Amino acid sequence: MNEIEELSGLSFRISIIGFGAVGQGLAKVLLSKRETLQRMGIDIRVVAIADSVSLLKGSEGIDLEKALQAKEVSGRVGEEIDTGDGAREVLESVEHDLMVEATPTDIRSGEPALTHILRALASGKHVVTSNKGPFIHNHATLIETARKNDLMLRYEATVGGAMPIINLIQENLAGNTIERIEGVLNGTCNYILTRMADERLDYQHALLEAQELGIAEADPSYDVMGIDSASKLVILANTAYENDATFDDVKITGITEITPEALELAEKNGYTIRLIGEATRDRLVVAPKLVSKRHPLAIRGTLNIATIHTDLSKTITVSGAGAGSIETASAILSDIIHIYKRHEIKKGGGD
Amino acid sequence: MNEIEELSGLSFRISIIGFGAVGQGLAKVLLSKRETLQRMGIDIRVVAIADSVSLLKGSEGIDLEKALQAKEVSGRVGEEIDTGDGAREVLESVEHDLMVEATPTDIRSGEPALTHILRALASGKHVVTSNKGPFIHNHATLIETARKNDLMLRYEATVGGAMPIINLIQENLAGNTIERIEGVLNGTCNYILTRMADERLDYQHALLEAQELGIAEADPSYDVMGIDSASKLVILANTAYENDATFDDVKITGITEITPEALELAEKNGYTIRLIGEATRDRLVVAPKLVSKRHPLAIRGTLNIATIHTDLSKTITVSGAGAGSIETASAILSDIIHIYKRHEIKKGGGD
Structure with a gap:
């Protein structure tokens, strides 16, 4: 040889x-x-x-x-x-x-x-x-x-x-029963919502800004309609529950209807609005939700975050850059x- | 057989x-x-x-x-x-x-x-x-x-x-260069600081409360002097840098000298105080630090959290219960x- x-x-x-x-x-x-x-x-x-x-x-x-x-x-x-x-x-x-x-x-x-x-x-x-x-x-x-x-x-x-979550569920949480997963799974939506709240922009203006910065696509529907979040939620749920859920099992609401007024009212009461994906063994939902500003899910900018609720390890949260080559x-x-x-x-x- | x-x-x-x-x-x-x-x-x-x-x-x-x-x-x-x-x-x-x-x-x-x-x-x-x-x-x-x-x-x-961090560094971040790790690594200290800020308690009262709840030990020095945090920091640093740092390499300040006035002043300006462990390849420090209330490290209660700054994956944050059998x-x-x-x-x- x-x-x-x-x-x-x-x-x-x-x-x-x-x-x-x-x-x-x-x-x-x-x-x-x-x-x-x-x-x-x-x-x-x-x-x-x-x-x-x-x-x-x-x-x-x-x-x-x-x-x-x-x-x-x-x-x-x-x-x-x-x-x-x-x-x-x-x-x-x-x-x-x-x-x-x-x-x-x-x-x-x-x-x-x-x-x-x-x-x-x-x-x-x-x-x-x-x-x-x-x-x-x-x-x-x-x-x-x-x-x-x-x-x-x-x-x-x-x-x-780069947010470590699939292998976290499969390896670090091996032996745990996953009770629920909730997360902010789309950086584009989160950037738009963060800017709407911070600068009192309406949805269209925040979207334009995100497009100019290259954070949103020319056709943003995949992100803002919640499709991307729903796709990731299906993958997380199937990984956690060894199910065979499909995209059509997710109840999806996007962020296009959120008004600056709704955000302003939320902020006044110590809350903000985030597009949250939530998975249990039987139920998959992507929808805008009120989140306390002190809550980890009130993450800002383009970051992604997910909280995994388990029986043994209790609550584990991970966050990181949601995209980027x-x-x-x-x-x-x-x-x-x-x-x-x-x-x-x-x-x-x-x- | x-x-x-x-x-x-x-x-x-x-x-x-x-x-x-x-x-x-x-x-x-x-x-x-x-x-x-x-x-x-x-x-x-x-x-x-x-x-x-x-x-x-x-x-x-x-x-x-x-x-x-x-x-x-x-x-x-x-x-x-x-x-x-x-x-x-x-x-x-x-x-x-x-x-x-x-x-x-x-x-x-x-x-x-x-x-x-x-x-x-x-x-x-x-x-x-x-x-x-x-x-x-x-x-x-x-x-x-x-x-x-x-x-x-x-x-x-x-x-x-249960906070997944050792295997995260060794496996999920394999190939990454770890630039810096910073974290809240002791739930007892974090509980005391959270209560001092929320209720304007002084250190002694918050400690007593933590002891009554079983969150702090009868002899709390291992936690409040920063010894536990420093121990964990050494382990994280050696895992990330394949170094052989020891406990004596850590510069340690505990939380016993923090006053309600210092916390109040911090809170007024949108900050709080957390006991932060910080590791780079050359430097290990545990000390109370000002942290923006919007920052993930401003985590509340007995949770632990760590942020890992890397070259490829950028910033990954994990949090979870820091203790419990x-x-x-x-x-x-x-x-x-x-x-x-x-x-x-x-x-x-x-x-």
Whole structure:
């Protein structure tokens, strides 16, 4: 065995499917953390990157700096693909251990991520994803497919960017019964509500400001109608209750009807209004609610926060940046490292 | 192989060393979670319990209900031991996989927990502990001993009871550089400060109230002098920075000199006073600080809270019950489950 083969036997090979903000964020994080990972004894090698029109392969490890540059200059990461299905080609032609699914979210169909993830699991790859789509209608299928294939499927990045909550529920609170989860799960809505209260702006003006700052999208409906919050709530609930709730199980009210007068009245009485997602085993609701200004859920700005009510650990609250490509990539990286470590134990075998 | 042997081959055997509030809390939690654990496919069997004067063994699994009852009735969990060293006897005479170290904390010597943990690791046992003592002067030795023996040493319960922070730093924030940690790490101090501000009590009156409610000890110095906060800060810093800081590296000021006038002045300006522990790579300080009432660290009552400032994930905040035997036992249980799962992977081998 020559030295190169030996090396590639030791490294953990990943593919990145989807090379938008999150995929590129992950490439940047892997570049900036090269030394940290080396110090941790972790050798992660990206062996394929696919965007919607092109594909880049490199079994010895792709030069991520070049890949980012190519994407910036040409809009494509690699060679154009005729099939239009880079993910399939990667799975069929590139040996690797883990797929990072980072294509854009489609909350209705879950596609193309759903197909990518199921195919990856069927062909022996672990999966880490930031894509909410697949989990909103097919949570149980995904979890069961991973389990059946003895592979890991991690999705911390789907809810609240870097806010650690999925793995918190699954690991730190292992053994606890989750009684209720409530949280502010959308930074755009929270920014708009914070500004409306602070500056007595009406909804339209606060939205415009958020759009100018890049906090709200040109079409803000996904956020302000509560759709994004509802999607995250479904994922949290299914994680906590091992249910198979879907998006259609959530009763949703957005923030578009909230008036400055309502906020002013709330503030006068020591309250404010927040868009709260609340999950119990039987009930999923996203709606604006009065929250005492002293309450942790009265969080300000674009932060996300969630409180988990449990039997043993009582009430645990976590908050953090709800979005951002680097924050999301950080959650993906910690999931990759988690899988890497388990993978190493398995390879090592014995006890 | 008969059925009993087969069963005991599959179960995960633990010993509990120290059977005070935390040890008994763990026994209660294991009892109340028997079905939950079964559903998770987890078979944990307590095969030895030692308190400071007695020892109870049972290779097929101790009846925890009876053990709790015996302790309550007689003050002893089992047979008196002549040697006065139940932990040693357990390690020498009881086959098991993991030791839970739950003896009382001695922050000066770290004993007897330090010896228990090092011996357990030397004899092939994983360790989970709630005891701060061993980590305040010997963090690096403990981590290195576990590593060298290819065993796991988990200590989530040492800081902030059920507040998930050790494993958060080590796992969810894996790959991140921790720039700074700041937190309210002692519920007793925080209760006293909250009451002083709300009711304009002086320190002595608020302390008395806390003692009457069982929130403060008869001798409150460990809490109010900042010693407990400093101990937790050392553990957090060593976890985040892989340093070997000790208790003597912390600059400590307690809350005993805070006056109602100082709090009143702070409140008038939208601030309050909190006992804040702050850690960077080079500097460990526990001291009362002005905190904006809108800031998450202005948390109220006996809760603990910590904010972790990182490069990738930006700012992550967690809060939860800082103490309580069931909350602490919950953190111990999640550490046991974590080790159990890795242990199962190793036994399974292959990929």
